[in-house]
Every structure is written in C-alpha cells, then in structure tokens.
Amino acid sequence: MTLLIPTIAGTRAALGADREAGRTVGFVPTMGYLHEGHASLIRRARAECDAVLVSIFVNPLQFGANEDLAAYPRDLEADLALCKREGVDVVFHPDVEEMYGGRARFCIDVGEIGDRLCGASRPGHFNGVATVVAKLWNIAGPCRSYFGEKDLQQLVVLRRLAASFDVPVEVIGCRIVREPDGLAMSSRNVYLSAEERTAALVLKRALDQAAASGERAGARLAAMMRETISSEPLARLDYAVCVDTETLEDAGHVTDRAALAVAAWFGKARLIDNMTVTA
C-alpha cells in the first residue's frame, strides 16, 4: 500500500514503525512528473532498503525569477500510479506552506561550487536545492538517498552537504537513464517540439564523440564538444566542460574522477547531460 501524506509530522509518523523495527529507509526526493529515470531510482531503493519514501515537491527556492516554476510540469495522478507500481511505501507531497510557511528562515549557502556550470546561468539554484534537501533529509530521518547522475552538479553539492553537516544519510548516485535514441530522460523534455527533440540528441553525440576521441586534455575535450553542439542550429550552447567530479573545477587532464558535462537550450528547454571518462 502506498500512503500519500501531505505533512511533515505525518511522514515521520508513517516511518516511525519502520525505524523502531530497525528497518532501513530508502529515500528518493523528486519534483514529480516522474519518468523512467525516477523509476530506476525507486527500484534501486526498493531493492536495497526495507521501506521506500518518495517526496514530490516542486521547490520554489531552486527556481530563478525568470525560470519555469509556474509552468513546471505536474501530474500527481500519474506520479502516484508509478509509485504504487514500484512498491513505494510513503509519498510525501507537501505544499509550499508546509515546507516554508511561518517565520523567517535560514538557507544553506553552498558558496562557489554553486556558481559553476549550471549555477552560472541559475544563480541561487543550488542554495535552493541544498536547503530543501537538508530539510527533506531531516524529515526522512537516517536513510539511503538516491539521485540521478544526470544532475551531476546537484549530486556533488549534495554529497558535500551531507559531509559538511554529518547528515546521517548515504548519498547514492544512479546511472543516467536514456531514451532508446540516447536522450537523457528529464521532466523538461516535455517542453521540446519534434524538431528540438531531434536536435537535443546533439548533447549525447558531443559526449560520445569526445569520449571516443582518445583526447585526454580537458580543454581540448571541451573544445570538441562545444564545436559539436554549436554545429546544431537549434541548440544554444550553455557550457561544455571537462571537470573534476569532486570540485567541479576544470580538469586539466582526464583523471579517475573526471566527467564531461554539457548544457544547452533547445527552445525554452534547458537540457543537461554528462558522462564520466577514465584516464
């Protein structure tokens, strides 16, 4: 049975029996509009933990003033059907008042690492992500928490968040789930026209070509990807970089912890993708 719970207290109470029985909790925080990428996180949590919690909350703190908060796709009914299908125990679905109502509040400031990559065009985004996830982890209690590797910068920031504050959570990154033609799954893919949908394949193509090139100098890999993406008329390049996956600083050369990461606009959809490369 999947419980839908709108309150913090109710969510804690619903997990209380599991806690007391020493059962492990797997937690998948989401903004809803669930797709196969989310399903893969839920399935892994289901396989590895006794109880599974999914949160569905479109977090206003992580949207900029000119971003798509109001238009962000929502479909609670379909989300619940997916959660039931995948054996989720508790769906925490608060409103904004439940999460941020009341008095003045503090936020997490992730500093410089939040200004890189996606942060450069989304100022404050990662402060908002870190703040809501810090809250969600406290609501969920000790848990294993699952995130997709597509949101590489988010994963790096949240690993650092957990370490910075000794949060009793194990942060688990899960492989990118792709459409059959290679496009990384994203709730924002719904914004794409048919032409943009085709054009968006250039992201994966840029990553593949760079990774297969044999090139190991970060700057040259980045240049190759920029050239590939810029050759697609419907793509407006945001960034294409080779970075260290702990610091997100430019990697001079490919190391054991380097990744290629790209972002571009296709119409009103800003899409991202990435791929680890090995030395």
Place this chain on the structure above:
Amino acid sequence: MTLLIPTIAGTRAALGADREAGRTVGFVPTMGYLHEGHASLIRRARAECDAVLVSIFVNPLQFGANEDLAAYPRDLEADLALCKREGVDVVFHPDVEEMYGGRARFCIDVGEIGDRLCGASRPGHFNGVATVVAKLWNIAGPCRSYFGEKDLQQLVVLRRLAASFDVPVEVIGCRIVREPDGLAMSSRNVYLSAEERTAALVLKRALDQAAASGERAGARLAAMMRETISSEPLARLDYAVCVDTETLEDAGHVTDRAALAVAAWFGKARLIDNMTVTA
C-alpha cells in the same frame, strides 16, 4: 558510567542501543570549562531524558580573528568529573580534525539576525554557532537539546535553525544560573581581575533597575541601562537594548516576548546578561 568518545561514529554507536530501545536522548552542547550553569542544563536533561549526551568542543568557527580561541579556558579533567557526578552517559569530545577535517565544507548563513546585538562586534560568530550545532544535532540524532538563556541570541538563532531545517530536536532554553551576588555564570568570568569581577555586577544591576522602574518604552529602558553601565568606570559598554525575543529587533514597548539584554567589556572579558520583562 560516563563514556568519553572522540569520534562521530563512536558517539552514534554509543547511543545506538538507546535509540533502538526507544529511549529519549538529552543533549547539552558545550565548549567545556563547565560551571554550575552547564551543570543545571545537564541536571535538567538527566531529569527529563533516558540518556544524556554532553559535547565538549571549542568550536573555532565561532571565534573571530581577534578573539580568544587559543586562550579559551579548558579543563577536560574537571569537566569529566562534573559529567560523572551529574550522571552523563556519553561525553563527545572531538578534535578539530574530526569535526572539520577533509574537504571543502558548507556553512549555515544566519543572515541579518546574526548581525544584531553580539553579532555586531562578533561578525560571523552566529554562522559558526549554527554550523557546529547543525552538525552536532545530526551526530546526536533526535533529541531534546538544552541551552542557557544567558546566550539569548544563540538560543533565538538555534530555535530558528531547528525550524528552518525541520531538525528533529526540541530546543529547550534554561534559566540563567548566577553567582550568589548576581553575576551570570560564564566560562569567561575566569578572565576577570578582582576589581573587574566587582565591576561586572553592573550588568545585573542595570537589568534589575530597568525591570523595576515601571518604564515600558523600549528606548527609555535601553537608555536607563546604558546610563547605569556607563557609570561604572571599569565597564566598556557594548550594547544595552530592549528586544523582541523572536526577531531580536528593538521592541518599541515591552510585550509578552520582550527581553532586556546587555553586553560590556571588563578588561579582556566581554560579558553578557539578559532578563525577560513582561507587559
């Protein structure tokens, strides 16, 4: 038996059996050099909770560059004796490496409320307090956490911290413990010369006189206290204010949640005191 534990993992493990048995944990975070004020917090935790955790950690993050971090008084042996006497179960005593070692870290930014009162002369202090307590709460796990009301601004900031991030903690403020002559107990009282020790009584005197005056306008209460403290030659006034105890903003008039708060230097010791007043 009182366990002395230097590691985060060891502290969690030591409390694990209590958690599994559903026992409540009372937590008293301190910087050591324990006095009767701390003892009163520990006794209340002992009376109200099944297990009692005390942390002793002189937190470098909450000291400014020109403050007394290196000179801050320490006496672990006496602290442990007090903890044993008061029936503390676990003393968590980490070094700086255990708390802040390793990679880059995020901090809590408490914003404007951290710039008021003590924050005006101690920039960054409350960010450091909030950051270490956020960590300590995550290490302690769900608990009741006890703080002295002498550190009024700290208590206000930490209540807001707990609310901001839904920390599973009950923050409990405890009455100020005073020497027989009225001086609020503080680890920093050890800095006082005999003359300064006598002069420091002016803080409590200023609070008492203002509270007893019948005056209910915040600005006039503040002026009365400033005048009293300024009349003491060995006191160098920092602030004397009447504030709202939720926002720490100046209270125009005494309300149900107003407090008088004072701070002054006596030699190298900066001392604070406060008193609630009722409408």
